[in-house]
Amino acid sequence: MKKLFVIALVLIAVPAFAQQTLNYSWENGGTILGSYGNLVDAINVSGAQTGSQGSATPDYTCPGAVDGEKYLHVAEDPHASTPQAFLAWVINLNDGDQVDAMFYGYDMTPGSSPSWRIWGHYSDSVDVTTYLGSAGGNSEYTAGTGWDLVSHTWAFAGGNGNALVIEGRLYSTPSTSDPDHTDYWCDDITVTAPAHATIIFPDAGVPVESTTWASIKALYR
Numbered sequence: 045m046k047k048l049f050v051i052a053l054v055l056i057a058v059p060a061f062a063q064q065t066l067n068y069s070w071e072n073g074g075t076i077l078g079s080y081g082n083l084v085d086a087i088n089v090s091g092a093q094t095g096s097q098g099s100a101t102p103d104y105t106c107p108g109a110v111d112g113e114k115y116l117h118v119a120e121d122p123h124a125s126t127p128q129a130f131l132a133w134v135i136n137l138n139d140g141d142q143v144d145a146m147f148y149g150y151d152m153t154p155g156s157s158p159s160w161r162i163w164g165h166y167s168d169s170v171d172v173t174t175y176l177g178s179a180g181g182n183s184e185y186t187a188g189t190g191w192d193l194v195s196h197t198w199a200f201a202g203g204n205g206n207a208l209v210i211e212g213r214l215y216s217t218p219s220t221s222d223p224d225h226t227d228y229w230c231d232d233i234t235v236t237a238p239a240h241a242t243i244i245f246p247d248a249g250v251p252v253e254s255t256t257w258a259s260i261k262a263l264y265r
């Protein structure tokens with residue numbers, strides 16, 4: 045009798061707390077949903093990659109994806125302020141909803157830049173490029189031990205907006221110096237949101253503009 049009561053209570057309680065958790069690991073060849081600031085060369089990559097961290101010549105290597113085969117490369121060029129890569133978008137949220145997100149950023153410089161942070165801002169549920177104010181984030185950086193996890197939990201309070209854009213933020217050093225280019229990689233983002241919301245990740249096969257291809261070729265020639 046007691047067991048039946050417990051089961052019934054769980055069945056009643058579940059709808060009120062129904063959450064969904066989705067993972068995206070860039071395996072579909074996607075890149076980003078959008079960006080802000082001096083973010084360039086958003087490309088889907090696989091295998092070891094070589095990059096620069098504010099240096100004239102490539103000076104460090106990412107060994108490959110932390111999950112699966114593919115992952116995301118972006119770069120800050122030239123260094124200025126704090127570029128943002130829009131990694132996920134949660135739409136149709138209500139005030140008070142809880143959203144959790146985490147992703148892996150590659151970082152080989154303990155205690156100094158380049159580093160990743162996870163942050164968020166509000167938008168409407170129609171256009172991911174709308175900006176309706178900062179939602180805050182986690183002030184911790186990637187640890188600098190290789191693939192490091194950054195995570196944050198938001199209590200949604202979007203005001204006029206009903207969507208949350210989850211950002212990967214890039215922190216480069218020095219803030220201005222030739223060649224003003226730092227490479228970044230991330231992978232394996234997991235988002236948990238209420239079941240009534242919709243979690244959106246980058247689409248497969250988003251065309252890369254020819255100007256971007258030219259700059260990629262220039263980077264690796």
Ligand SMILES: [Ca+2]
Pocket residue numbers: 069070071109110111112113114115231232
């Ligand atoms: Ca992956």
